[in-house]
Amino acid sequence: MTFSPQLEARFATLLASYPPGRERSAMIPMLLYAQDELGSVTDELIAEVARRTGVTPLQVDEVISYYTMLRRKPAGKYHVQVCTNVSCLLRDGDRLFEHACQKLGIENHGVTADGQFSIEEVECMGACSWAPAVQVNYEFHHDVTPDKLDRLLDELKEKR
Amino acid sequence: MPDPVKFTIDGLALSAPPGTSVIDAAKKAGIEVPSFCYYEGLTLVAACRMCLVEVEKMPKLMTACTLPVAEGMVVRTNTPQVHTARKYMLEFLLTNHPLDCPVCDKGGECELQDMAFRYGAGESRYTETKVHTPEKQFSPVVFFDAPRCILCYRCVRVCDEGMGVKALGVVSRGVVSEIAPNHGDHLECDECGACIDICPVGALTSGTYRYQTRPWEMTHVGTICTHCSDGCKTTLGTRNDRILRGNNRDRSGINGEFLCIKGRYGFDFYDHPDRLQAPLVRKDGKLEEVSWSEALAAVANKFQQVLGEEGSFGIIGSNHTTNEENYYLQKFARQVLGTNNIDHHRTGDVVTTLDALSGKTGKLATVADLYRAKAVLVLGADLALEHPLLSFQIRANYRHHQAHVYVVTANPVREDKYAAAVVRGRDYASLAARLKAEPDLAILFDDSYKGDDIRAVVEFGEQLGIPVKYVPLVDRSNSRGAVDMGLTPELLPGYQPSGQPGLHYDEMAAADLSVLWVVGANPLKAGASRKAGFLVVQDMFLTETAAQADVVLPAACAYEKNGTVTSGTGELQRIERAVNTMGAKADLEIIGYVAREMGAAAKMGPWTPDAVFQEIRGAVRGYNVPMPVLVTGGAAGTTPINGRVAADARPDLVRSDHNGLFASGTLGRYSKILNSVVESRQSR
Numbered sequence: 011m012t013f014s015p016q017l018e019a020r021f022a023t024l025l026a027s028y029p030p031g032r033e034r035s036a037m038i039p040m041l042l043y044a045q046d047e048l049g050s051v052t053d054e055l056i057a058e059v060a061r062r063t064g065v066t067p068l069q070v071d072e073v074i075s076y077y078t079m080l081r082r083k084p085a086g087k088y089h090v091q092v093c094t095n096v097s098c099l100l101r102d103g104d105r106l107f108e109h110a111c112q113k114l115g116i117e118n119h120g121v122t123a124d125g126q127f128s129i130e131e132v133e134c135m136g137a138c139s140w141a142p143a144v145q146v147n148y149e150f151h152h153d154v155t156p157d158k159l160d161r162l163l164d165e166l167k168e169k170r
Numbered sequence: 171m172p173d174p175v176k177f178t179i180d181g182l183a184l185s186a187p188p189g190t191s192v193i194d195a196a197k198k199a200g201i202e203v204p205s206f207c208y209y210e211g212l213t214l215v216a217a218c219r220m221c222l223v224e225v226e227k228m229p230k231l232m233t234a235c236t237l238p239v240a241e242g243m244v245v246r247t248n249t250p251q252v253h254t255a256r257k258y259m260l261e262f263l264l265t266n267h268p269l270d271c272p273v274c275d276k277g278g279e280c281e282l283q284d285m286a287f288r289y290g291a292g293e294s295r296y297t298e299t300k301v302h303t304p305e306k307q308f309s310p311v312v313f314f315d316a317p318r319c320i321l322c323y324r325c326v327r328v329c330d331e332g333m334g335v336k337a338l339g340v341v342s343r344g345v346v347s348e349i350a351p352n353h354g355d356h357l358e359c360d361e362c363g364a365c366i367d368i369c370p371v372g373a374l375t376s377g378t379y380r381y382q383t384r385p386w387e388m389t390h391v392g393t394i395c396t397h398c399s400d401g402c403k404t405t406l407g408t409r410n411d412r413i414l415r416g417n418n419r420d421r422s423g424i425n426g427e428f429l430c431i432k433g434r435y436g437f438d439f440y441d442h443p444d445r446l447q448a449p450l451v452r453k454d455g456k457l458e459e460v461s462w463s464e465a466l467a468a469v470a471n472k473f474q475q476v477l478g479e480e481g482s483f484g485i486i487g488s489n490h491t492t493n494e495e496n497y498y499l500q501k502f503a504r505q506v507l508g509t510n511n512i513d514h515h516r517t518g519d520v521v522t523t524l525d526a527l528s529g530k531t532g533k534l535a536t537v538a539d540l541y542r543a544k545a546v547l548v549l550g551a552d553l554a555l556e557h558p559l560l561s562f563q564i565r566a567n568y569r570h571h572q573a574h575v576y577v578v579t580a581n582p583v584r585e586d587k588y589a590a591a592v593v594r595g596r597d598y599a600s601l602a603a604r605l606k607a608e609p610d611l612a613i614l615f616d617d618s619y620k621g622d623d624i625r626a627v628v629e630f631g632e633q634l635g636i637p638v639k640y641v642p643l644v645d646r647s648n649s650r651g652a653v654d655m656g657l658t659p660e661l662l663p664g665y666q667p668s669g670q671p672g673l674h675y676d677e678m679a680a681a682d683l684s685v686l687w688v689v690g691a692n693p694l695k696a697g698a699s700r701k702a703g704f705l706v707v708q709d710m711f712l713t714e715t716a717a718q719a720d721v722v723l724p725a726a727c728a729y730e731k732n733g734t735v736t737s738g739t740g741e742l743q744r745i746e747r748a749v750n751t752m753g754a755k756a757d758l759e760i761i762g763y764v765a766r767e768m769g770a771a772a773k774m775g776p777w778t779p780d781a782v783f784q785e786i787r788g789a790v791r792g793y794n795v796p797m798p799v800l801v802t803g804g805a806a807g808t809t810p811i812n813g814r815v816a817a818d819a820r821p822d823l824v825r826s827d828h829n830g831l832f833a834s835g836t837l838g839r840y841s842k843i844l845n846s847v848v849e850s851r852q853s854r
């Protein structure tokens with residue numbers, strides 16, 4: 011399986027950062043980076059990561075099915091993650107999530123028809139002090155209100 | 171040895187070597203600490219929290235399975251806090267677990283049931299709807315029912331660590347996490363069933379046994395697997411003269427709990443619909459069912475007639491039949507029929523090995539030695555496919571004692587993965603320097619080493635300057651015993667020269683003999699037509715050879731008779747009758763009846779296994795083993811000779827069938843389970 015030169019370089023650094031025989035430790039970052047490039051974790055990717063880290067494809071599957079941030083189906087270009095765990099819940103995170111669903115016209119784990127947005131209800135992201143928190147791809151957004159969220163989504167829509 | 175550590179458990183002052191876990195120390199002192207995920211011989215995962223104990227100065231309860239004893243440690247297993255913890259853990263395990271023990275396949279021998287009975291609460295506070303997922307079939311052997319699974323990881327670990335297969339995993343998490351097979355919706359693996367037997371609950375069940383019986387309705391008979399030469403004890407569960415399952419949960423036998431698919435499930439050939447259940451005699455060119463007395467008379471009369479006419483006899487024996495049968499058969503051939511035309515299919519060059527080791531004692535490695543040796547050298551053999559137990563022992567030795575495994579084979583083998591060195595081909599001599607540095611060594615070789623190759627291997631081993639033991643690998647459950655019992659033209663029992671070697675296996679099949687008598691073999695398998703004037707065959711099935719016979723006598727299989735067999739590592743063990751199949755008789759009995767019909771009963775002596783075994787003990791050096799070991803189901807090591815073998819070893823006649831995990835000669839062809847798994851259709 012071929013990846014971009016940048017990703018290959020990242021893999022090389024990752025695999026070299028663990029003692030010999032412990033290449034499997036690089037599995038999660040490899041999957042995350044590859045997912046960014048491919049959009050999702052494909053069967054082919056599973057086999058490739060298994061081969062490179064010296065484990066069985068089933069062992070890779072164990073990890074993927076454990077971590078929600080590893081996806082077997084492609085997400086939207088902007089993956090909107092709304093926290094509804096305790097701190098955020100106390101500050102109306104659940105309503106924020108419902109609002110986001112309505113605004114985008116999709117349900118939890120859904121993707122908009124144009125492939126631009128996807129949404130996911132997530133657990134605590136460690137941003138409790140600024141609850142409710144939203145994460146879009148790798149960007150954090152704090153003290154989010156429905157209005158703030160609308161503006162954010164509109165901006166992103168325009169960016170395309 | 172480092173100084174032992176002193177500590178107390180429940181007020182008992184104890185000591186143990188450093189590194190001992192609290193759970194092991196408690197067990198040794200007779201204190202039970204309940205556990206699910208802890209399993210002797212497997213890695214620790216601390217997944218079930220059933221083993222929680224109180225330890226002084228520790229802020230919370232500790233898992234006894236992962237806690238090593240320490241100097242001055244004070245452990246309590248019998249406090250209200252521990253009792254409550256156990257109760258809660260069980261309540262937790264039972265939240266989604268179906269409470270349908272009366273119809274569960276594991277009911278009556280379920281560890282969760284026992285634990286709930288002993289340590290659990292009488293009631294549950296859980297009133298919500300249980301999460302349910304339907305049962306899945308992973309293979310013809312393995313079924314999985316997720317709601318019953320308590321996620322102890324035993325199955326995952328035994329497949330990875332014990333079998334070296336790694337076919338199972340745990341996917342997803344929390345309440346929906348479950349066991350998954352390696353190929354998405356199905357398994358491709360050894361199909362050994364180790365995962366099923368080790369499962370404490372009814373989550374993994376076997377295609378052959380599930381829902382056939384309640385465990386307490388069975389009778390359990392410990393006997394020896396009749397397939398390969400590794401000599402595993404398999405405990406057959408029977409009911410109404412039917413074998414329902416095989417396992418070895420009590421760890422009796424040289425194999426502990428290990429069994430491959432053949433020992434665990436491959437017994438089913440015994441009630442194949444094609445099984446012969448009445449003697450057949452050829453009449454007007456066709457084989458017709460007759461009574462035993464008619465068939466035996468036909469054989470005896472023919473034998474008498476040919477003896478009178480000074481005609482020729484040939485006898486082909488088996489490497490599945492017992493020592494008693496083999497001994498009695500060669501005695502019949504030599505003393506009653508007066509011929510050395512007797513042989514069997516030789517699958518390893520045992521004779522040259524023993525000759526090359528002449529004058530040296532303690533040179534044959536046992537199954538236990540393969541677990542203890544500091545280093546193991548594998549020559550030629552694909553052990554994981556052809557000698558599953560030996561492969562398992564070596565793997566366990568590597569995991570538990572970091573043994574160095576050296577592999578010298580033509581093709582990749584499972585041992586490569588953890589081998590200290592791998593050589594493709596036959597150049598074992600290139601390993602000399604490394605082997606010399608080992609404290610001791612066991613060398614195993616298959617039939618690609620015979621005659622002078624073996625002498626060279628022994629010479630190589632003996633000049634290493636370290637203690638070396640050897641295993642000449644052979645194919646079948648009593649291949650080794652057949653040679654020891656003199657089932658060859660050159661050698662009498664105990665490797666004494668016969669003086670006038672007669673015809674060997676292939677020669678007999680092709681010769682114009684007056685009579686060819688085949689006991690449990692299939693020399694015409696390849697489609698050759700018979701040459702002998704009169705052909706008598708004793709077998710369980712109408713094999714290619716039996717189909718051409720004049721008389722076919724239906725034989726009992728190993729699970730239907732008593733006697734002894736000798737494993738490839740020379741360990742003598744008793745087999746015990748588990749069931750009876752109507753119409754079939756043990757080969758020993760058949761030979762005895764032929765002798766009686768011929769008036770040779772007195773000359774031959776009684777044809778009961780015990781009487782013949784006593785004769786063997788006197789006649790074959792090394793078989794004079796302590797009887798208590800044998801009768802209590804143990805394995806007794808045998809060294810049948812320590813001196814030169816004064817006859818040609820005929821290495822040219824040695825050829826192994828190289829049956830893999832899912833093949834077993836004629837028996838394999840008639841085993842439904844061996845033929846049903848997908849792997850048997852792939853080249854393994």
Ligand code: SF4
Nearest residue numbers: 329359360362363365
């Ligand atoms: S049957 Fe044997 S090889 Fe197959 S998954 Fe179970 S333990 Fe592993």
Ligand code: SF4
Nearest residue numbers: 319320322323325369
């Ligand atoms: S299937 Fe059985 S052995 Fe495997 S994790 Fe579940 S309970 Fe344990």
Ligand code: SF4
Nearest residue numbers: 395397398402430433
């Ligand atoms: S390893 Fe050999 S003796 Fe043991 S169960 Fe398998 S076939 Fe039978």
Ligand code: FES
Nearest residue numbers: 093098134135137
């Ligand atoms: S609970 Fe939402 S970020 Fe912590």
Ligand code: FES
Nearest residue numbers: 205216218219235
């Ligand atoms: S036995 Fe200790 S946690 Fe399972």
